[in-house]
Amino acid sequence: MTAAPSASEAALVLDGAAFGYAGETRVERLSLDVPRGAAVALIGPNGSGKSTLLRGILGLAELTAGEVRVLGGSPDRARRSIGTLPQTDSRDTTLPVSLRQVVTMGLYRSRGALRPIGREGRAAVAAALERVGLAAFAGRRFGELSGGQQQRGILARALVSDPQLLLLDEPFNGLDRENRDALLRLVRELRDEGRTVIVSTHDLEIAQQACTHVLLLASGHTPDQPGHPAAFGPLDEALTLDAVQHAFQDTTVELDHHTVTTTRETE
Numbered sequence: 001m002t003a004a005p006s007a008s009e010a011a012l013v014l015d016g017a018a019f020g021y022a023g024e025t026r027v028e029r030l031s032l033d034v035p036r037g038a039a040v041a042l043i044g045p046n047g048s049g050k051s052t053l054l055r056g057i058l059g060l061a062e063l064t065a066g067e068v069r070v071l072g073g074s075p076d077r078a079r080r081s082i083g084t085l086p087q088t089d090s091r092d093t094t095l096p097v098s099l100r101q102v103v104t105m106g107l108y109r110s111r112g113a114l115r116p117i118g119r120e121g122r123a124a125v126a127a128a129l130e131r132v133g134l135a136a137f138a139g140r141r142f143g144e145l146s147g148g149q150q151q152r153g154i155l156a157r158a159l160v161s162d163p164q165l166l167l168l169d170e171p172f173n174g175l176d177r178e179n180r181d182a183l184l185r186l187v188r189e190l191r192d193e194g195r196t197v198i199v200s201t202h203d204l205e206i207a208q209q210a211c212t213h214v215l216l217l218a219s220g221h222t223p224d225q226p227g228h229p230a231a232f233g234p235l236d237e238a239l240t241l242d243a244v245q246h247a248f249q250d251t252t253v254e255l256d257h258h259t260v261t262t263t264r265e266t267e
């Protein structure tokens, strides 16, 4: 599986973009180009608008100002070429479906749910499961897998349609060291294949280990003000103590020789 090497246009272009709900902006002042093949760590405190931005890229949050281009077109047009991993807490694990069925659902977006999956589709599902190390678990009921295995299964569902852009919302939350390392390796591989990855996280170490770029979001001064960028750029330029402190105003921030850490807000 390789991403189609298409146009030189950036994977994501935001020009004065703002996103929100019911006409109310929740994240704003976004002007940036994400080059194809970049892995962007999307970092910010709770409520700064990380998920809203990811939904905006998918056309699922409202564009309240500015412009957005995704893979050279509108979010609606690009959606078929985007693989997503939503936050763990938005996941229904009670459905009586197998892991294989969950991954197969990832094909529906590009092919429609009614078209038969066929040999090629089954091979893509098997390859995606293989890729995340879960080939042996294909027939298992999804809800009976461990949290880390479910996370990898959802990632396989995101990968099965050979997406050019992957949006991963807090994929590292709750993962043990082994699953975390496997996911870090996979993010690096995806970007080596020319795919673009945007991954939201509270953990700066993850940014440093797997990403090429960072977008730091800061919250508004009061809870009803929208979030906004504190920095964007290649990791070594944008991930500075100043920018991190701006983004995480009320949070302890430490910077040692190579590691920036913040208090993990989700724990």
Ligand SMILES: Nc1ncnc2c1ncn2[C@@H]1O[C@H](COP(=O)(O)OP(=O)(O)OP(=O)(O)O)[C@@H](O)[C@H]1O
Residues within 6 Å of the ligand: 021, 026, 044, 045, 046, 047, 048, 049, 050, 051, 052, 053, 223
């Ligand atoms: N569906 C929605 N309708 C209205 N407001 C929303 C909706 N989803 C999020 N918000 C609001 O938008 C703001 C940004 O929330 P968002 O979930 O994007 O932040 P986040 O940075 O992803 O936070 P977290 O780290 O807690 O996931 C918050 O004030 C939140 O209450």
